[in-house]
Amino acid sequence: MAGLGSVLPSGLVAPKLLSWLTGLGAGMVFLSLMQKLLYPYFWNDLWYLLKVVRCGFQLEMYKLKGELVTVLDKFLTQAKKQPQKPFIIYEGAIYTYQDVDRRSNSVAHVFLNHSTLKRGDTVALLMSNEPDFIHTWFGLAKLGCVVAFINSNIRSASLLHCIRSCEPRALVVGADLLGIIQEILPSLPEDLSIWGMNDSVPQGIISLKQKLSTVSDSQVPRGYHVTSNLQAPYLYIFTSGTTGLPKPAVITQLQALKSSAGLWAFGCTSNDVIYITLPLYHSAGSLLGIGGCVELGATCVLKKKFSASQFWNDCKKYNVTVFQYIGELCRYLCKQPKREGEKDHRVRLAVGNGLRSDVWREFLDRFGNIKMCELYGATEGNICFMNHTGKIGSVGRANFFHKLFFTFALIKYDFQKDEPIRNEQGWCSHVKKGEPGLLISRVNAKNPFFGYAGNKKHTEKKLLCNVFKKGDVYLNTGDLMVQDQENFLYFWDRIGDTFRWKGENVATTEVAAVIGMLDFIQEANVYGVAVPDYEGKAGMASITLKPNKSLDLEKVYEQAVTFLPAYACPRFLRIQEKMEMTGTFKLQKFQLVEEGFSPLKISDPLYFMDNLKKSYILLTKEIYDQIISGEIRL
Structure with a gap:
């Protein structure tokens, strides 16, 4: 092929080449600007896709070789490859692979x-x-x-x-x-x-x-x-x-394998030291944490029980670079008294779920530039989201690449009947962007749902059939999510933790966050209680006080009416000495809901919202009887 110099006069070669290169450069700059404007997360999404594809490719390669590799097999490989490397560090003792x-x-x-x-x-x-x-x-x-x-x-x-x-x-x-x-x-x-x-x-x-x-x-x-x-x-x-x-x-073995790749997908390596304080009897600690260490060949610092006061000391002592969290864990750390040198550590990543936006920002401001890797996934679920962009408050992002692997939807939900809303034809409807909807995930051969051992009814209750067309099956996650205009997903609430009052849906997490801002309140646990002759449930907040702090009922009232819609203000308060928690640090609500607001059944101090006195007042037997009889209207 003739060169450029043989076609054009020699004096025109340099200007033409320069013009061509300038045009190419301008075009690339334009395309880059358009990509950032129209598809700002393209490269993040593509990188996430490549990681997912790599995991799937590895599984297929094992199949082609005629062998199925499990998490246990990967552990045995690590034990053979690096026998003397510390696998578990527990209370100062080292256990090698x-x-x-x-x-x-x-x-x-x-x-x-x-x-x-x-x-x-x-x-x-x-x-x-x-x-x-x-x-x-x-x-x-x-x-x-x-x-x-x-x-x-x-x-x-x-x-x-x-x-x-x-x-x-x-x-x-x-x-x-x-x-x-x-x-x-x-x-x-x-x-x-x-x-x-x-x-x-x-x-x-x-x-x-x-x-x-x-x-x-x-x-x-x-x-x-x-x-x-x-x-x-x-x-x-x-x-x-x-x-x-x-x-x-x-x-299943496959679910365990997928979970074990989570730390790797967020950027952890074999050189990381991973701090696990979450209970191993739950999937976060065992599958994502221990399984993740096995996948990487990394070292795990295992703690018997989470301690907010010892957390950063342990991180410094063992040169921790990654820790697992749930939202409450980070909030407990933020509630600790401030000390000098709080940013003096080697932690670079934190992987977990349930971190509120306000706690997220406070945590970073106080403890340094730690990449918070938020994710979403239920133990028994067939779908997960990973926040690979670092967007504060989000559990992940729905994108074209994601939809290739997971089919999900956010559908309208009737909180009064506690079931999805169906139209005249019997089909469910998608919510608009910005509105909370029930997250459901398609169940098929690619994304099966294995359910629960034993009673098949428990498994069947988690499934929704004939959702958008005849014969389709979706898993009901029980979680309400919101998708914004940029397709970021945000956890909104659990169905069971959301109640309807005065024709409106009340998100308990939102109310608890507002009440919990008061400087004398240690914990706020919000739920709905049934009141005779009322539709829906009235809001109730169970709270614990900080040590050496006293309850200011007028301030609680002022905080509620100032920052919450009228329908979301808790009508009742219950003062507890200690909150009951689940193993994953979630506040236990089931028993509290069952106990209601009767002073005859509850020995804890109870208070009632009095709009005339602009305060919460002691809930006596007399006031309780007046509420039950309808003399006092809520």
Whole structure:
């Protein structure tokens, strides 16, 4: 091909080339400006897509090779690749990948030698955050058993319900929890073998700790746990049960693999030290946290229980670079007294969910430039969102790339009937952008819903059929979301935590945030209570006070009427000494809703909103009777 110089006179080559390059440069600048104006998040979205594609590609490559790799297989690879690298740091003690591998081998050998457990059997695990939680989990997984994580905070009937509902062949109990098992021991199934992680155990319980000292720590043959189906159950993880008794969600090998890629997707590496204070019996701590460390080959600093006062000291002591959070955890840290050197740490990333915008901003302002990686996903859900752009308050962004993998919708919801709104033809309707709607996710072969173990009715209740057309099936997440004009998604509230009053929908999180701004209030838990002869529910706020602070009822009244719509102002106040929490730091509401606002049933101080006195006044039996009879109108 003839060169440019042979076609044009030599004197014109440079000007023409310069003109061409200038035009090309101008065009690229124009396209860049247009992209930033019209598609400002294109590159963020594309990068997120490439990460998702990479995960899917890896799974397909394993299939083509004729092998299905699980989280356990990845752990065994890490133990072989870097045996001396610290995997778990707990209370100053270091457990290397090799240590955890050998200890979990011993657990597997105990059950091989001293039980009748076989592949596919379920074993319940009731243990606090400690290394033996992971040793037992991995050891049982090496036998091909399904492990059911039991919430270590529940007691009595709820605990008995959880154990029965997953139908285990064995139960392993941590040393510090043997006492609560003794309380229900006579009610447990006779064929259930109970193992305690302690030398001294009550009658009827086998000492797993004693047996561990008598068995080999040699490798367990892979044939015990090798899988031919990634949709086989791997774990049962119980939902928190804020609206009833906990239910065991089925976690498949595939779900565990996807969750373990979460830290990597947000930019974590094998060099990171990840601080986990969340309970391991929930998916955030176990699947995203421990599974994420396995995926990366990283080190985990495990804490028995979250401590706001020790948090930053631990981060400095162990050179933590990443921590897991839920919104309440960050809020507790912001409530701590300010100290010098609060930005003197190596933390660069925080991964979690439920972080309010105001707490988000306060946290960054106070503790430094930490990238907050917010995400959304339910334990049993078939959809997740990841905030890969860093937009404050958002759980993620719906984009073209995202829709290639997940089909979801935000639909209109009737809060009075507690069900989706359907038109005359029986179809559901999409909400407009900026309006809260119920998040539903399409259930199909690509995004299946595995539901709950045991009672099939629990699984069926989570599904919506014939939503937009005949035969379609969607998962009802139970979460209300808002999508803005830029397609960012924001968590709005739980359906059960939202009530209707005076024809309006009241978001409990919004009311709690307003009430919680008062400097004498430690916690505010808002919910709706039924009042005879009224439609909907009247707002009630249960609050705790800060130490050495007194309640100012006039200020509470002023705060409510100033910053809240009239229909959202709590009609009742309840003063508690301590808030009951779920294992994921969510405020427990179910019992409070059931107890209502009767001074005859509740020993805590109760107050009623009096608009004439512009204050909250003591809710006496006389006032209560007048409300019930209708003499006092709400």
